[in-house]
Amino acid sequence: MGRERMKVFPRWLYFLLTVLAVSATYYFSLGLSGFGPLIWIAPIPIIILAFDLSPRTTIVIAFSAFLLGCFTLFSYLAQLMPIGMVIVSLVIPAIAFALAVLTTRYAVLHFNHWSTVFVFPAVWTSYEYLLSVVSPHGTAGSLAYTQIDILPLVQIVSLTGLWGVTFILTLIPASIAVAWHLRRNKRQAVPALVIPLSLGLLILSFGWVRLAQPISGQSIRVGLAATDTTIRYFRTGKSEEALPVVQAYARRINYLAAQGAKVIVLPEKFVGVTPAYANDVYQILMEAARNNQVTVIAGLNRIGTEYSMNAAVVFSPEGQVVAEYNKIHLVPGFESRYQAGTKPAEFSFFSTIAGVAICKDMDFPGLLSQYARDGVGIVFVPAWDFGQDGQWHSRMAIMRGIEGGFAVVRSAQNGLLTVSDHLGRILAEDKSSREADVLLVSDVQPGPGHTFYSMSGDWVAWLNLLFLMLLSTKTLFQTWRTRKVLPADAAVKR
16 A cells, blocks of 8 residues: 555545545444454554655544544433533544544654554554543543443453553554554664554453453342333422332332342432422332332432422332432433532441442543452442433443442343343343343352552553654654754755
């Protein structure tokens, strides 16, 4: 691929075919249920082509290819936000992709060194990290989630967090592209390809070893209940509508307890609760927990006051409220009149420390890392998905479990009920829409908590930012030296 290939086709046709190929690859891999392995090859043609293009053309082609690929999410995002915000959500990553390709082009052409393979992953990983810091959606846009089904690969997040997967996922295609460009210089091309591939193999080996380790500790039988038939009552302020919903969930608790469940998780905001009948709701759930000698985690929509609260209440086997958690990371727009929580919630049972989070909280590693540092072995998550994003959102929660070393029990209405261990293995799963009442029972062993990542933080992201700073410094220094030397050279020529 190069200038000789472009002579065969008109340049515009070659550019168009490359854009279409790359955009199609991203289109079928970035979707809510996309084919993740395609990500590994998606950027290769664009990066190779960029070495023969001007900076302006590189930006246009790279931006267009990624933007078209991102349109796989258009219909989904359009259900959640205004069209203007949808466009912004698609344009921002396309700009980041174009800048990553442009920066890689510059580094390879100016330094002509194998180490430039790290530029593309450094730019993209830094972008994802910085976006997660400022975005109300946290890490939701990360490419790493497309790889959650490759368990040996994603075990690395226990050391590096999400950024380790993002880095290797973008490093491998960049190494192939750079090695191809440097192919006539074997001293540069060979390490450009071999070193990243060796790193990838090392990461996979770590994952295989980690997955082969036996899990010690006593299993806990958990129960999950959800129904989509009564979702409309999440905003009711009428006791005659709300209490029958709560009583129906109490009957589900009875059934799950009869199946041996010791901890039962109900969905997020499964019913509206006002101060007028809050005591009645609590009493029903307390009696269900006490009569069955189980722990119940119930997601309640606390309304009827100036600010609503998205709460998860933990009822002990003795029928007492042992913890009450308020959702910290609220959904923009949908929960604009809700008051965000400020602190995590932990409780103990069966010699295990457990934590509570609600749905979107699982998009943010910070809160869950705090649980891991406290030694939490299992996190219970009442949730509410948007239907088509059920699988994608549940996989994000599973990634938090691998990062923090804890099992995840997530019960979602309009989505998936999922139980996974601290290695990300799905032990049980069902769709809330499969039938009127979906009840799931599974045994799960709490994880150890205390992963390297939970203790060390986002060190990989900071290393990438440091690398880019050093690269920028070196570039500026070389530019300064060139400008300083040029006048003297011109004088000699005269």
